[in-house]
Amino acid sequence: SAVISQKPSRDICQRGTSLTIQCQVDSQVTMMFWYRQQPGQSLTLIATANQGSEATYESGFVIDKFPISRPNLTFSTLTVSNMSPEDSSIYLCSVESTGTGDYGYTFGSGTRLTVV
Amino acid sequence: AQKITQTQPGMFVQEKEAVTLDCTYDTSDPSYGLFWYKQPSSGEMIFLIYQGSYDQQNATEGRYSLNFQKARKSANLVISASQLGDSAMYFCAMRENTGFQKLVFGTGTRLLVSP
Numbered sequence: 001s002a003v004i005s006q007k008p009s010r011d012i013c014q015r016g017t018s019l020t021i022q023c024q025v026d027s028q029v030t031m032m033f034w035y036r037q038q039p040g041q042s043l044t045l046i047a048t049a050n051q052g053s054e055a056t057y058e059s060g061f062v063i064d065k066f067p068i069s070r071p072n073l074t075f076s077t078l079t080v081s082n083m084s085p086e087d088s089s090i091y092l093c094s095v096e097s098t099g100t101g102d103y104g105y106t107f108g109s110g111t112r113l114t115v116v
Numbered sequence: 117a118q119k120i121t122q123t124q125p126g127m128f129v130q131e132k133e134a135v136t137l138d139c140t141y142d143t144s145d146p147s148y149g150l151f152w153y154k155q156p157s158s159g160e161m162i163f164l165i166y167q168g169s170y171d172q173q174n175a176t177e178g179r180y181s182l183n184f185q186k187a188r189k190s191a192n193l194v195i196s197a198s199q200l201g202d203s204a205m206y207f208c209a210m211r212e213n214t215g216f217q218k219l220v221f222g223t224g225t226r227l228l229v230s231p
Contacts, residue, residue: 031216031217033218033219041223042207042221042222042223042224043161043207043221044221045218045219045220048216048218050216056216090159092161094161094219096217097163104151104163104166105151105163105219106163107160107161109159109160110159110160110161112159
């Protein structure tokens with residue numbers, strides 16, 4: 001399975017500022033997925049990032065608030081812009097696992113964001 | 117649009133007993149995959165088991181098995197011989213095998229295993 005390094009693992013940010021989260025994968029992958037997990041909730045897909053094209057956002061998420069970069073097949077960033085306390089969540093990146101018989105999706109360890 | 121439903125917010129089980137976590141799904145795509153993930157308090161997402169829509173046999177992985185009833189659109193996770201370390205959130209998820217093949221999650225079930 002792919003191994004994902006996600007940074008930072010946690011941060012406390014002032015409202016109105018922005019935070020950029022990075023995910024580095026140890027192998028080339030076509031698509032990377034970004035999720036948000038609000039406190040006590042399930043994972044909600046923010047967007048799908050395809051290398052060489054603009055990310056595709058899910059309903060309720062917009063590029064101005066969550067700009068995504070995907071400069072190559074092993075790296076992506078998600079920025080949470082103009083933050084408010086409602087953005088306090090865990091943010092996770094994910095890729096589809098590869099390899100014979102390996103059907104799962106691999107997740108980064110998550111970024112625990114607190115906005116004050 | 118795909119939808120995953122987990123109706124059990126919390127489940128309790130005694131150590132060494134078996135427990136079933138429910139999951140139903142809805143999709144119009146004939147080809148899809150069903151997944152279960154475990155999320156301990158540390159927050160990491162741990163892949164447990166996968167079932168493809170065309171798989172004839174129910175998936176098994178060690179103490180985990182998936183009770184797949186296609187006509188009922190259910191994919192329940194069975195954990196046999198529960199251990200204290202099984203206490204965690206469990207998420208059912210589905211992927212339609214078209215488009216971006218994104219994973220959509222249910223609301224989760226919190227499992228507590230008692231001694």
